[in-house]
Amino acid sequence: xxxxxxxxxxxxxxxxxxxxxxxxxxxxxxxxxxxxxxxxxxxxxxxxxxxxxxxxxxxxxxxxxxxxxxxxxxxxxxxxxxxxxxxxxxxxxxxxxxxxxxxxxxxxxxxxxxxxxxxxxxxxxxxxxxxxxxxxxxxxxxxxxxxxxxxxxxxxxxxxxxxxxxxxxxxxxxxxxxxxxxxxxxxxxxxxxxxxxxxxxxxxxxxxxxxxxxxxxxxxxxxxxxxxxxxxxxxx
Amino acid sequence: xxxxxxxxxxxxxxxxxxxxxxxxxxxxxxxxxxxxxxxxxxxxxxxxxxxxxxxxxxxxxxxxxxxxxxxxxxxxxxxxxxxxxxxxxxxxxxxxxxxxxxxxxxxxxxxxxxxxxxxxxxxxxxxxxxxxxxxxxxxxxxxxxxxxxxxxxxxxxxxxxxxxxxxxxxxxxxxxxxxxxxxxxxxxxxxxxxxxxxxxxxxxxxxxxxxxxxxxxxxxxxxxxxxxxxxxxxxxxxxxxxxxx
Numbered sequence: 330x331x332x333x334x335x336x337x338x339x340x341x342x343x344x345x346x347x348x349x350x351x352x353x354x355x356x357x358x359x360x361x362x363x364x365x366x367x368x369x370x371x372x373x374x375x376x377x378x379x380x381x382x383x384x385x386x387x388x389x390x391x392x393x394x395x396x397x398x399x400x401x402x403x404x405x406x407x408x409x410x411x412x413x414x415x416x417x418x419x420x421x422x423x424x425x426x427x428x429x430x431x432x433x434x435x436x437x438x439x440x441x442x443x444x445x446x447x448x449x450x451x452x453x454x455x456x457x458x459x460x461x462x463x464x465x466x467x468x469x470x471x472x473x474x475x476x477x478x479x480x481x482x483x484x485x486x487x488x489x490x491x492x493x494x495x496x497x498x499x500x501x502x503x504x505x506x507x508x509x510x511x512x513x514x515x516x517x518x519x520x521x522x523x524x525x526x527x528x529x530x531x532x533x534x535x536x537x538x539x540x541x542x543x544x545x546x547x548x549x550x551x552x553x554x555x556x557x558x559x560x561x562x563x564x565x
Numbered sequence: 566x567x568x569x570x571x572x573x574x575x576x577x578x579x580x581x582x583x584x585x586x587x588x589x590x591x592x593x594x595x596x597x598x599x600x601x602x603x604x605x606x607x608x609x610x611x612x613x614x615x616x617x618x619x620x621x622x623x624x625x626x627x628x629x630x631x632x633x634x635x636x637x638x639x640x641x642x643x644x645x646x647x648x649x650x651x652x653x654x655x656x657x658x659x660x661x662x663x664x665x666x667x668x669x670x671x672x673x674x675x676x677x678x679x680x681x682x683x684x685x686x687x688x689x690x691x692x693x694x695x696x697x698x699x700x701x702x703x704x705x706x707x708x709x710x711x712x713x714x715x716x717x718x719x720x721x722x723x724x725x726x727x728x729x730x731x732x733x734x735x736x737x738x739x740x741x742x743x744x745x746x747x748x749x750x751x752x753x754x755x756x757x758x759x760x761x762x763x764x765x766x767x768x769x770x771x772x773x774x775x776x777x778x779x780x781x782x783x784x785x786x787x788x789x790x791x792x793x794x795x796x797x798x799x800x801x802x803x804x805x806x807x808x809x810x
Binding site: 380383384385400401402403405407409411412413414418422423424425448450464468 | 706709723727
């Protein structure tokens with residue numbers, strides 16, 4: 330499976346009546362098993378880009394080729410849970426086919442076992458984010474899109490969840506698109522990093538990471554980080 | 566307990582007032598109770614009450630289902646809103662009496678005319694409330710349902726309906742009270758049975774005990790339906806909200 334994004338541009342009319350350009354031409358493709366990471370300053374149009382890729386926003390010029398039968402798992406920036414359904418129901422409604430064992434496993438990994446029957450209003454933001462992750466994983470997606478999934482989680486949990494995401498991505502051929510602010514998350518998870526410019530967003534630089542995810546040592550990560558820092562200095 | 570006390574106070578006031586005004590204008594509670602028992606044992610009370618309740622149930626269901634559907638559509642589809650709005654404003658401001666009289670003139674003094682007239686009176690308020698509810702729907706949850714490819718019916722049932730539930734409850738409650746009021750007028754003007762008809766007869770005979778007996782029984786039934794049907798529904802629809810301390 331393959332995701333091809335070829336956005337020629339996106340504008341929207343502001344309340345004052347002016348026309349604002351949100352996205353410049355953006356073009357990239359993603360294969361099954363690949364993790365693409367979008368990194369950019371906040372407000373640069375990343376979320377708009379995701380909405381277009383997910384098919385939520387048809388008003389743009391250009392095209393997005395998504396396999397029509399692809400199952401999508403999405404972790405929104407805000408958890409977007411149904412407040413009137415329990416944690417378990419929230420997951421099951423998105424993934425009706427999920428096996429009990431699989432669900433139990435997910436809840437165990439994300440430490441949600443004690444919260445199965447709670448309503449989202451009773452959860453902290455960190456917990457709600459984990460439910461959103463469980464929901465996205467439970468559908469066994471072909472295309473997994475995550476918009477800052479690890480923001481506002483403590484470091485220990487964030488790093489564990491990062492490992493879980495890596496495991497999931499490795500376990501099935503899934504195309505993953507991750508939006509993040511954290512360079513650390515990007516180089517630990519990503520195969521290809523797309524650095525975006527401020528609004529209107531375009532891809533300033535595409536950096537592939539050739540070492541397979543599982544084999545990246547701390548030394549490798551440090552070196553990649555150093556290289557990225559140097560590249561960014563050059564571009565300024 | 567407090568409710569009981571409040572009720573006793575009401576009864577006490579009534580009784581005292583009856584002593585001052587005199588039995589012809591305001592009969593004391595025992596006199597009214599006597600008529601109630603007499604009417605109940607002859608079966609007339611239940612017959613009339615049943616006829617009225619059946620009309621309420623039919624008109625209410627009709628107005629709620631059609632009104633909710635139209636309101637939802639108008640809240641969701643801009644074109645429907647713009648097309649329907651003038652009709653809505655007309656219906657909202659049409660006096661109940663006009664609708665009832667016209668319905669009897671056009672459709673004859675029939676059961677269908679009565680029920681339609683009551684339903685038409687309730688319809689616009691249901692539409693307005695549900696339209697507000699549909700407008701307030703959370704778009705981000707809609708998007709979530711779309712991304713996860715939830716089938717339409719599942720999304721409607723689990724994403725949309727719970728958001729509309731408070732509006733449906735509000736519309737049911739205000740609508741029910743509206744229907745209670747209008748059904749009696751419709752019966753008074755054109756039906757040969759029902760509480761409204763009996764009250765009309767009592768009015769012509771200046772039979773205050775009979776008038777009060779029917780009105781109070783009717784009020785009691787309304788109260789029972791409120792506590793047993795409407796309030797539990799509201800509680801259930803709101804059970805996910807964190808309770809106020």
